[in-house]
Amino acid sequence: MTSTALLTDRYELTMVQAALADGTAHRRSVFEVFTRSLPAGRRYGVLAGTGRVLDALASFRFGDAELAWLEAERVVDDRTLAWLADYRFGGTIVGYAEGETYVPGSPLMVVEGTFAEAVLLETLVLSILNFDSAIAAAASRMTSAAVDRPCLEMGARRAHEEAAVAAARAAVVAGFAGTSNLEAGRRYGLPTIGTAAHAYTLLHDDEEEAFRSQVASMGTGTTLLVDTYDVRRGVQRAVAAGGTGLGAVRLDSGDLGVLAIEVRRQLDGLGARDTQIVVTSDLDEHAIASLAVAPVDSYGVGTRLVTGSGAPTCGMVYKLVARADDDGTMQPVAKASTSKTSVGGRKSAARRYGPDGRASAEVVAGGPDDEVAAWSPDDDLRPLHVPLVVDGAIDHRWTGATGVRLAAERHRASRDELPRGARRLSAGEPTIPTERTTVARLAGRP
Amino acid sequence: MTSTALLTDRYELTMVQAALADGTAHRRSVFEVFTRSLPAGRRYGVLAGTGRVLDALASFRFGDAELAWLEAERVVDDRTLAWLADYRFGGTIVGYAEGETYVPGSPLMVVEGTFAEAVLLETLVLSILNFDSAIAAAASRMTSAAVDRPCLEMGARRAHEEAAVAAARAAVVAGFAGTSNLEAGRRYGLPTIGTAAHAYTLLHDDEEEAFRSQVASMGTGTTLLVDTYDVRRGVQRAVAAGGTGLGAVRLDSGDLGVLAIEVRRQLDGLGARDTQIVVTSDLDEHAIASLAVAPVDSYGVGTRLVTGSGAPTCGMVYKLVARADDDGTMQPVAKASTSKTSVGGRKSAARRYGPDGRASAEVVAGGPDDEVAAWSPDDDLRPLHVPLVVDGAIDHRWTGATGVRLAAERHRASRDELPRGARRLSAGEPTIPTERTTVARLAGRP
Numbered sequence: 022m023t024s025t026a027l028l029t030d031r032y033e034l035t036m037v038q039a040a041l042a043d044g045t046a047h048r049r050s051v052f053e054v055f056t057r058s059l060p061a062g063r064r065y066g067v068l069a070g071t072g073r074v075l076d077a078l079a080s081f082r083f084g085d086a087e088l089a090w091l092e093a094e095r096v097v098d099d100r101t102l103a104w105l106a107d108y109r110f111g112g113t114i115v116g117y118a119e120g121e122t123y124v125p126g127s128p129l130m131v132v133e134g135t136f137a138e139a140v141l142l143e144t145l146v147l148s149i150l151n152f153d154s155a156i157a158a159a160a161s162r163m164t165s166a167a168v169d170r171p172c173l174e175m176g177a178r179r180a181h182e183e184a185a186v187a188a189a190r191a192a193v194v195a196g197f198a199g200t201s202n203l204e205a206g207r208r209y210g211l212p213t214i215g216t217a218a219h220a221y222t223l224l225h226d227d228e229e230e231a232f233r234s235q236v237a238s239m240g241t242g243t244t245l246l247v248d249t250y251d252v253r254r255g256v257q258r259a260v261a262a263g264g265t266g267l268g269a270v271r272l273d274s275g276d277l278g279v280l281a282i283e284v285r286r287q288l289d290g291l292g293a294r295d296t297q298i299v300v301t302s303d304l305d306e307h308a309i310a311s312l313a314v315a316p317v318d319s320y321g322v323g324t325r326l327v328t329g330s331g332a333p334t335c336g337m338v339y340k341l342v343a344r345a346d347d348d349g350t351m352q353p354v355a356k357a358s359t360s361k362t363s364v365g366g367r368k369s370a371a372r373r374y375g376p377d378g379r380a381s382a383e384v385v386a387g388g389p390d391d392e393v394a395a396w397s398p399d400d401d402l403r404p405l406h407v408p409l410v411v412d413g414a415i416d417h418r419w420t421g422a423t424g425v426r427l428a429a430e431r432h433r434a435s436r437d438e439l440p441r442g443a444r445r446l447s448a449g450e451p452t453i454p455t456e457r458t459t460v461a462r463l464a465g466r467p
Numbered sequence: 468m469t470s471t472a473l474l475t476d477r478y479e480l481t482m483v484q485a486a487l488a489d490g491t492a493h494r495r496s497v498f499e500v501f502t503r504s505l506p507a508g509r510r511y512g513v514l515a516g517t518g519r520v521l522d523a524l525a526s527f528r529f530g531d532a533e534l535a536w537l538e539a540e541r542v543v544d545d546r547t548l549a550w551l552a553d554y555r556f557g558g559t560i561v562g563y564a565e566g567e568t569y570v571p572g573s574p575l576m577v578v579e580g581t582f583a584e585a586v587l588l589e590t591l592v593l594s595i596l597n598f599d600s601a602i603a604a605a606a607s608r609m610t611s612a613a614v615d616r617p618c619l620e621m622g623a624r625r626a627h628e629e630a631a632v633a634a635a636r637a638a639v640v641a642g643f644a645g646t647s648n649l650e651a652g653r654r655y656g657l658p659t660i661g662t663a664a665h666a667y668t669l670l671h672d673d674e675e676e677a678f679r680s681q682v683a684s685m686g687t688g689t690t691l692l693v694d695t696y697d698v699r700r701g702v703q704r705a706v707a708a709g710g711t712g713l714g715a716v717r718l719d720s721g722d723l724g725v726l727a728i729e730v731r732r733q734l735d736g737l738g739a740r741d742t743q744i745v746v747t748s749d750l751d752e753h754a755i756a757s758l759a760v761a762p763v764d765s766y767g768v769g770t771r772l773v774t775g776s777g778a779p780t781c782g783m784v785y786k787l788v789a790r791a792d793d794d795g796t797m798q799p800v801a802k803a804s805t806s807k808t809s810v811g812g813r814k815s816a817a818r819r820y821g822p823d824g825r826a827s828a829e830v831v832a833g834g835p836d837d838e839v840a841a842w843s844p845d846d847d848l849r850p851l852h853v854p855l856v857v858d859g860a861i862d863h864r865w866t867g868a869t870g871v872r873l874a875a876e877r878h879r880a881s882r883d884e885l886p887r888g889a890r891r892l893s894a895g896e897p898t899i900p901t902e903r904t905t906v907a908r909l910a911g912r913p
Contacts, residue, residue, distance in 0.1 A: 028631070028649075028650050029648075030623055030624070031647050031648075031660060031661035032661030035684075035685060038684050038685070043671075045670050077628070091649075143624070143664075144623050145628055147623075148624055151624060153627075177593075178785075179593070179782075181594060181598040181633055182523070182594035182595055183474075183628075184629065184630040201476040201478065202475075202476065203474075203477055206540065213542070214477060215477035216481050216482075217481065218482065220586055220787035223802070224491050224494060224787065226793075237485070238544075239481060250802075324782070327780075328779040336770070340666070341666035344670055346672065
């Protein structure tokens with residue numbers, strides 16, 4: 022298992038060094054992950070990456086190779102190196118379940134431990150959650166626009182090679198049916214798809230020969246790419262090669278709405294009534310919505326998915342919100358200068374519902390640290406925090422293929438209960454307001 | 468070494484299967500990487516990631532684990548599995564040197580081999596080049612805007628954790644002075660930077676105590692973050708803690724231009740004339756340019772760098788441009804339908820210069836496959852293709868820390884010779900035109 026410990030900004034290690042020297046490193050601390058706003062016009066966010074955070078945490082170890090490099094580069098002093106050598110996160114992490122929808126201010130993850138053990142995780146936690154959630158948010162809009170038609174992830178070539186694997190995973194969390202990415206299939210048990218590119222047709226001396234060869238190798242259920250030369254002739258040759266039982270044809274260029282109507286008519290005329298039409302050219306949620314009336318059977322989405330459809334990151338931050346003083350009493354803390362202010366103190370969260378059964382508010386409750394940590398909301402509120410790590414023990418239910426399945430279920434349920442307007446693609450405000458309150462007030466205490 | 472072989476779209480493997488079955492898999496083939504356009508308004512592109520492509524190629528092996536998964540999932544048949552088990556890329560790759568500037572149509576990389584051995588690399592090559600080049604292009608505009616002031620990469624938290632490492636590397640290729648990312652430092656020998664976050668100040672009972680502790684641990688050369696509470700008081704406390712020899716103060720919020728002037732005046736008034744000012748809040752090339760007259764010493768750039776400053780990918784494609792027919796004669800090929808057309812045939816490239824010594828055109832020369840492969844341009848043209856892999860042997864000069872250093876040198880030289888207008892940040896056309904010609908015409912033959 023490769024160490025994830027250096028996927029970290031240098032300042033986290035230098036802060037640990039200084040805090041070890043002055044004794045504050047061991048102060049109990051609470052860090053919160055939240056976002057100050059959604060990308061412009063977005064109505065909800067989608068938390069994704071939790072399972073990957075837990076996997077990365079399991080490999081967050083400073084081994085000999087990492088320590089030797091830190092020593093050679095004099096990044097930190099010997100005392101700090103010794104402390105890092107023994108590092109195991111022994112704290113507790115709660116957070117929104119992966120797949121959950123969120124709004125600005127939602128306390129998406131709460132990391133509690135000593136200052137030193139918790140501060141070290143800042144970069145890694147944010148890298149994963151910011152990227153995966155950006156993809157999931159875009160994917161959710163796409164699957165929403167596609168209604169019941171499957172969306173297929175094909176964006177690997179337009180993203181960093183490992184980011185592509187995470188993007189495929191996040192897309193499936195937000196309702197995609199499969200991915201072209203083999204590593205994502207292997208790592209997370211996702212269905213993989215794909216048959217041939219234009220290169221395959223160009224490799225052959227003529228198009229029908231390429232189609233016959235593909236059908237001979239992959240069976241009549243395959244998908245033939247029909248737009249290398251001329252779509253009309255391509256469809257003709259596809260049915261000639263695959264017969265009326267051909268699985269699908271794929272269109273990867275041109276005016277897809279118009280082409281799909283023509284191709285459907287042509288396929289039906291040739292008797293290939295069950296042959297499906299897959300479209301794949303520069304789609305995003307708006308293009309998908311505009312194809313709603315076209316006779317398209319599934320959407321392959323690439324570039325716009327893996328780049329977050331205009332919002333390639335989420336702006337989540339990892340902020341110290343409370344820490345112990347010398348007596349061990351937890352004190353809320355927050356940056357207080359001109360901009361980028363935060364609300365200090367530990368928060369928990371629950372979703373409130375209206376009489377129609379749909380979400381009506383994000384309840385974010387503060388108060389004394391121990392009260393918030395122990396809070397469980399009333400029956401009319403759905404608690405949003407689930408335990409992820411307890412005293413260093415990772416709950417592996419949220420990782421691997423099971424984690425992705427649970428996250429996809431959570432996302433579907435969470436999105437279904439948002440107000441109806443939440444799924445509109447036009448720019449708007451967050452779909453539910455954030456209600457800032459305290460645990461005491463929620464319990465009817467003053 | 469982890470295998471990179473499954474960082475691949477499924478259709479590449481299914482194409483290999485079908486081509487092995489019909490005998491076309493072994494046809495000599497030439498694939499070209501190019502981009503049809505630059506991101507809207509950009510005047511030049513920057514090729515980055517070549518060294519990473521070569522590293523990834525070295526690990527592109529189907530080991531037992533990969534083969535077992537492909538077999539279990541029935542991705543390909545037994546013949547294909549056997550072929551994959553023996554897979555080693557034995558072809559030849561030439562391309563623009565990493566760091567080189569480019570324009571639309573530049574043949575950035577040319578991969579030659581059998582169809583099967585070359586088609587397999589499509590996704591991995593594009594993932595790396597599209598991401599790394601997007602970051603390098605944004606970084607180049609930033610370092611250009613910063614003129615002689617150092618730019619520092621701090622964006623890990625806003626990018627996928629491994630993409631962040633690649634982004635730091637690409638930023639350094641395009642002139643950044645260092646990165647906060649420790650893994651990038653370790654893997655590519657990059658300078659790493661960073662001292663403390665707001666959390667460090669908030670951990671302590673008061674700001675001056677935090678500063679004193681940091682100076683005690685890291686020395687007076689450290690950078691103190693002065694905007695946790697009130698910048699004016701922060702600067703006062705910083706000099707009180709670090710003395711007039713304090714290395715730097717960092718501003719991470721507010722109106723940085725105005726603040727920098729006030730802080731410079733205050734530092735000078737306190738006698739801390741050599742204490743530098745680092746600014747780090749949501750910078751991009753435009754913000755950097757607008758700070759040109761402010762007394763700022765260096766720029767820390769995060770989100771906008773790692774998301775490509777509005778262009779998170781490059782749209783590079785990997786297209787079959789020529790392949791052998793049954794006689795072994797190379798035939799140019801190209802998609803010919805309504806949109807997304809390509810120019811068939813192998814191309815080479817060179818840069819033409821004007822009388823002022825600056826680049827005046829991108830000369831892209833086609834012709835018979837063997838002529839283009841053997842072409843060397845006249846003295847007034849600078850050839851752009853360098854050998855990267857010869858008959859399967861990787862030229863490791865382009866990888867590791869050496870590769871990054873060479874790429875940074877290439878980028879500086881290449882950018883310096885572009886027309887003066889190339890460095891304007893406003894939207895514009897590609898800085899030099901693409902001159903499509905043939906090797907014969909360049910040699911004065913008809």
